[in-house]
Amino acid sequence: MHVILLIVAGLVLWPILHVSKRLKDKVICRNCGSIGRTVVISPSNFWVELLLWCSGLLPGVVYTLWCNHAAYNACARCHARDIVPVDSPVGQKLAAEHSTDVTPGVQATRQ
Ligand SMILES: [Zn+2]
Secondary structure (H helix, E strand, O other): OHHHHHHHHHHHHHHHHOOOOOOOOOEEEOOOOOEEOEEEEOOOOHHHHHHHHHHOHHHHHHHHHHHHHHOEEEEOOOOOOOEEEOOOHHHHHHHHHHOOOOOOOOOOOOO
């Protein structure tokens, strides 16, 4: 009974706790110059999370909340955190410096 309750609680709470932090706007990476969407980098490990959820509700919730708090947006190409919105003055300057194609999904190249 206890295990079933934990599984049900995990199934209900997991989507709520894993709220996506992904940015909607296009960004340019200061590290590699690529333009595009971001990826969310999280320190979470599925097996650790599963183990903690199975060991009790509180450890699972705490671990999931910590992972969600520690997650960050990064460049989809090099996973650097140093990204700026393309439509910002700094982003436009970087895009001009890298002479990039701003078509969505196209990776930029250095010259
Ligand atoms: Zn990058």
